[in-house]
Amino acid sequence: MEEPGLKIQHDSLSYYLSLQYPIDVYPERRGFTVMIPDLPGCMSQGMTMDEAMINIDRAKHLWLETVYAKDKTSIPLPSK
Numbered sequence: 882m883e884e885p886g887l888k889i890q891h892d893s894l895s896y897y898l899s900l901q902y903p904i905d906v907y908p909e910r911r912g913f914t915v916m917i918p919d920l921p922g923c924m925s926q927g928m929t930m931d932e933a934m935i936n937i938d939r940a941k942h943l944w945l946e947t948v949y950a951k952d953k954t955s956i957p958l959p960s961k
Contacts, residue, residue: 894949897945904937925940
């Protein structure tokens with residue numbers, strides 16, 4: 882088991898894509914804003930909770946693919 886805060890580099894993008902990161906949900910006047918605090922800048926919105934969750938999953942995939950291509954050692958592991 883990995884210690885909290887310890888970053889271990891993995892060679893597979895699919896490993897990072899399979900991780901379950903905690904998601905914060907903020908109800909808005911119209912819809913929802915969702916973000917993954919462990920992935921700086923990874924956020925999205927949706928008019929319904931279902932739409933917001935689909936959109937944050939897409940945003941997570943794009944965030945991880947982009948950072949993995951640049952420097953996979955800077956991908957944080959989920960905090961929870």
